[in-house]
Amino acid sequence: MKKILLATTALAFSAGFAAAEVSFSGQAKMGLNYDGAAEKETSVHSEAVLYVAMSGETDTGLAFGATIDMIVEDNGDLNNDDTTVFVSGAFGKLSMGAVPEADENGGIADIGWDDLDTDDVAENLSGDELDDYLSYSFIGGFNETLSMNVSLDHNVNYTYAADAFSVAVSAKIGDEEVDSYAVGGRYNFGDAYVGLGYAKHEIDVSRSISVVGTPTGITFEGSADAEVVTAVAGGTFGAFGIAAIYSDGSIDIDAGGTTGSYDVDAFGVRGSYTMDALTLVAAYSEADMDGMPTLGGGTAGDQKRYGIGAAYDLGGGAQLAGGVARTKTGDADSETIGDFGITMSF
Structure with missing residues (x-):
C-alpha cells in the first residue's frame, strides 16, 4: 500500500517534543457477490477505508503513536473500524484498543x-x-x-x-x-x-x-x-x-x-x-x-469451506479479483458462493 504523507508537524511549541507525523492512506473496492443460499442471490457491494497513522518520538527515543481505520460500506455512515494506541522502545511494544x-x-x-x-x-x-x-x-x-x-x-x-x-x-x-x-x-x-x-x-x-x-x-x-x-x-x-x-x-x-x-x-x-x-x-x-x-x-x-480464486494486478494499486467457494454446515446441503470485483490501494 502506498502511503501519502499529508502532514508532517514539528511540534515547536515545546522543545521537549521530537517531530511527529500524521499520514493517510486508504483502500476501496466494488463488485458483485453471489450467495446461492440467499433469496437475492447476487448483490452489489462497495466500501472505502481511510487509514490514519500518527507517530512520534520523545527526546529519549520512546516511540508512540496511534492508528485509526474509518470505513464506509455501501454509501452508508462513516464508522470506526479499528483504533489502536501504542508506545514502543527497547522494552517492546505496548498497545491498547483494537489489538490482536x-x-x-x-x-x-x-x-x-x-x-x-x-x-x-x-x-x-x-x-x-x-x-x-x-x-x-x-x-x-x-x-x-x-x-x-x-x-x-x-x-x-x-x-x-x-x-x-x-x-x-x-x-x-x-x-x-x-x-x-x-x-x-x-x-x-x-x-x-x-x-x-x-x-x-x-x-x-x-x-x-x-x-x-x-x-x-x-x-x-x-x-x-x-x-x-x-x-x-x-x-x-x-x-x-x-x-x-x-x-x-x-x-x-x-x-x-x-x-x-x-x-x-x-x-x-x-x-x-x-x-x-x-x-x-x-x-x-x-x-x-x-x-x-x-x-x-x-x-x-x-463446518467445511473450500474454494479457488484469482487476482490480476492492474498496476498503480488496482487489481481485479474474484473467487468461488463451496460451504457446508452439518447435514445441510452445500451452497455455492462467489464474488468478482476491483480493489484499490491509495
Missing part, C-alpha cells in the same frame, strides 16, 4: 475480492472468533430470549521481538463478565515462519429481564470455560506461497440449563502461485464443533 490476540501468530488469508470466509472456518477457535459459540442463548417463559452475548476481543497487547523471534501477551481487561488472556510466540526463518499460541477464556454472566404479568421476570445465568492451542506455519518459496493453521480446544458450558463438555478443533490450508501479474489461490478449511449449542438454539455441527 497474542495466540494469533498467523493464519490463512481469504480468497475473493470481498472475502469468501474460507479463513473464518479455519480460525473458528483462535483469537476472539470463539465468542460466536460461547454466546449461548436461552428462551424462557413468554418466549423471552436471554443470552451470554459476550465479546472476547482483547484490549491490551504487549509484544517483544528479538531478531527472528517474537513473543506476545494479550488480555481483555475491565469486563465484569469475561476473563480472557492469550500468549504466543513466532519464529521467522528466511521467508518461512512457525508459531504457537495459547488462549484461556472464562465467562460468567447473570442477566434478567422483566416480563409483563410476572412478579419476578426471567433470570439467566450462564458460564463457559475454554482453552485453545493454535499452531501456524507458512512461507513463500519462489512463486509459491503456503499457509496453514490448526487449533485444538476444550470447552465447558453451563448455560440456560444446558451443561456439556466439548472437544473442538479446526484447521485450514491456503496455497498460492504467482506468475507475473496473475496470482492463483486455493484454500480449504474445516472445523469440528462437536455438537456445541449455538446462539439461537441448535448445534454447531461440522
Whole structure:
C-alpha cells in the first residue's frame, strides 16, 4: 500500500517534543457477490477505508503513536473500524484498543475480492472468533430470549521481538463478565515462519429481564470455560506461497440449563502461485464443533469451506479479483458462493 504523507508537524511549541507525523492512506473496492443460499442471490457491494497513522518520538527515543481505520460500506455512515494506541522502545511494544490476540501468530488469508470466509472456518477457535459459540442463548417463559452475548476481543497487547523471534501477551481487561488472556510466540526463518499460541477464556454472566404479568421476570445465568492451542506455519518459496493453521480446544458450558463438555478443533490450508501479474489461490478449511449449542438454539455441527480464486494486478494499486467457494454446515446441503470485483490501494 502506498502511503501519502499529508502532514508532517514539528511540534515547536515545546522543545521537549521530537517531530511527529500524521499520514493517510486508504483502500476501496466494488463488485458483485453471489450467495446461492440467499433469496437475492447476487448483490452489489462497495466500501472505502481511510487509514490514519500518527507517530512520534520523545527526546529519549520512546516511540508512540496511534492508528485509526474509518470505513464506509455501501454509501452508508462513516464508522470506526479499528483504533489502536501504542508506545514502543527497547522494552517492546505496548498497545491498547483494537489489538490482536497474542495466540494469533498467523493464519490463512481469504480468497475473493470481498472475502469468501474460507479463513473464518479455519480460525473458528483462535483469537476472539470463539465468542460466536460461547454466546449461548436461552428462551424462557413468554418466549423471552436471554443470552451470554459476550465479546472476547482483547484490549491490551504487549509484544517483544528479538531478531527472528517474537513473543506476545494479550488480555481483555475491565469486563465484569469475561476473563480472557492469550500468549504466543513466532519464529521467522528466511521467508518461512512457525508459531504457537495459547488462549484461556472464562465467562460468567447473570442477566434478567422483566416480563409483563410476572412478579419476578426471567433470570439467566450462564458460564463457559475454554482453552485453545493454535499452531501456524507458512512461507513463500519462489512463486509459491503456503499457509496453514490448526487449533485444538476444550470447552465447558453451563448455560440456560444446558451443561456439556466439548472437544473442538479446526484447521485450514491456503496455497498460492504467482506468475507475473496473475496470482492463483486455493484454500480449504474445516472445523469440528462437536455438537456445541449455538446462539439461537441448535448445534454447531461440522463446518467445511473450500474454494479457488484469482487476482490480476492492474498496476498503480488496482487489481481485479474474484473467487468461488463451496460451504457446508452439518447435514445441510452445500451452497455455492462467489464474488468478482476491483480493489484499490491509495
